[in-house]
Amino acid sequence: MMRLPSYVQKALDKLESGGYEAYVVGGAVRDYLLNKEPNDYDVSTNARPDEVREVFASYRVFDTGIKHGTVSVMIERKMLEITTYRSEEDYEDFRHPKKVTFVRDLDTDLKRRDFTINALAYNRKIIDRVGGIADLKSKIIRAIGDPEERFTEDPLRILRALRFAAELGFTIEPSTAAAVLAHAGLITKVSAERINIELNKLLAAPAAAAITGAYFPVIRVFIPEYRALDPAPHLAALKRLEGFHLRLAAFFLPLGASAPAVMRRLKYSRAAVKKTGFLVDNFSLELSGEEERLVSLLLRYDYRDLIDLIDLRAAYSPRAEDAAAREGLMRLYRERECFRLKDLKIGGRDLLAIGFKEGVGVRLALERILSEVALGKLPNRREALLKRAGEIKKEG
Numbered sequence: 001m002m003r004l005p006s007y008v009q010k011a012l013d014k015l016e017s018g019g020y021e022a023y024v025v026g027g028a029v030r031d032y033l034l035n036k037e038p039n040d041y042d043v044s045t046n047a048r049p050d051e052v053r054e055v056f057a058s059y060r061v062f063d064t065g066i067k068h069g070t071v072s073v074m075i076e077r078k079m080l081e082i083t084t085y086r087s088e089e090d091y092e093d094f095r096h097p098k099k100v101t102f103v104r105d106l107d108t109d110l111k112r113r114d115f116t117i118n119a120l121a122y123n124r125k126i127i128d129r130v131g132g133i134a135d136l137k138s139k140i141i142r143a144i145g146d147p148e149e150r151f152t153e154d155p156l157r158i159l160r161a162l163r164f165a166a167e168l169g170f171t172i173e174p175s176t177a178a179a180v181l182a183h184a185g186l187i188t189k190v191s192a193e194r195i196n197i198e199l200n201k202l203l204a205a206p207a208a209a210a211i212t213g214a215y216f217p218v219i220r221v222f223i224p225e226y227r228a229l230d231p232a233p234h235l236a237a238l239k240r241l242e243g244f245h246l247r248l249a250a251f252f253l254p255l256g257a258s259a260p261a262v263m264r265r266l267k268y269s270r271a272a273v274k275k276t277g278f279l280v281d282n283f284s285l286e287l288s289g290e291e292e293r294l295v296s297l298l299l300r301y302d303y304r305d306l307i308d309l310i311d312l313r314a315a316y317s318p319r320a321e322d323a324a325a326r327e328g329l330m331r332l333y334r335e336r337e338c339f340r341l342k343d344l345k346i347g348g349r350d351l352l353a354i355g356f357k358e359g360v361g362v363r364l365a366l367e368r369i370l371s372e373v374a375l376g377k378l379p380n381r382r383e384a385l386l387k388r389a390g391e392i393k394k395e396g
């Protein structure tokens, strides 16, 4: 007996009281059978979207994906997506289903799904029309029906096969695996936004390195910049890394100077591109435990970026100097607290007040004072800093 959260149970009950069928479908049922906490719950029903709206007339309803038959309903302060049973669509240009056909039977809806383990439904009991439970038990990713057809209809499923294999530690069934490789070229037809979502889930997954390595030709389709590059050392590093942005850096590192452009093409956020860019550009940065060097790094770069850089490098090859630098950076960052002009207890106004002339001199003096504070030569206190500023002014 699957224990459903009360908002999900309520949705099923209300749809049934309205005279409709409703099931929890997809990932939640799969995850329940794997003893995993589901990401989210999806409900499928034979009620048409307008009928769903009617059933939930006294609730807040949003037409999130109304064209695809999905409405979102706010129940007990939780959002739940409720989707009308659909049939296999005709895919046009591989991106947009040409038309969505609503159907009245659950079986048709289950068979249009991607993999057997994702086609389980639950309401009081589990409905398994395609052998999903057996495949869960044997830890197999298997396309529903003819894998070649299913991947041709929607090539994103190729990447999803890798993603689920990597997340669950499953193997891809041989004829499905053969179709993955045979049709990988079609991924170029998929939008970058959809690829981005699946690629991230793949890279974050426990078996990311093994699956990505085994199916690397699939990756080369949408990142041709990889060309003849050998991903093996990078995947070995990725395997040792936990943080997502570090894994992302290990994945894009071999592309070197092209990494930011490739990431932008794949619709990564500005912040993600910047982070990876820093790690790629500075991968060979010279580090040591020497205080002056570390302080100059903290003045120039972001503390988190530096720690990330060291952790990334450690996943490739651990170095004693890096470990010493990491310790030193952490200690200095905690002790000194002041590595930016905005952290100084005085500012440009104070210098003007004691007779500095407006211009670059003000900034240079502040930077000099900042570096002395960061080096621990000056306390970050107003009187001390003003006195020092006075000395600098005298020097001219």
Ligand code: ATP
Pocket: 025, 026, 027, 028, 038, 039, 040, 042, 112, 113, 114, 115, 118, 119, 154, 156, 157
């Ligand atoms: P997650 O736990 O990551 O959310 P999920 O199985 O719920 O995994 P979703 O991407 O949320 O995956 O999709 C929900 C369900 O919709 C899937 O379980 C599958 O049945 C179906 N589905 C999603 N994308 C496709 C697709 N491209 N082709 C066919 N069916 C799909």
Ligand code: MG
Pocket: 026, 027, 039, 040
């Ligand atoms: Mg889901």
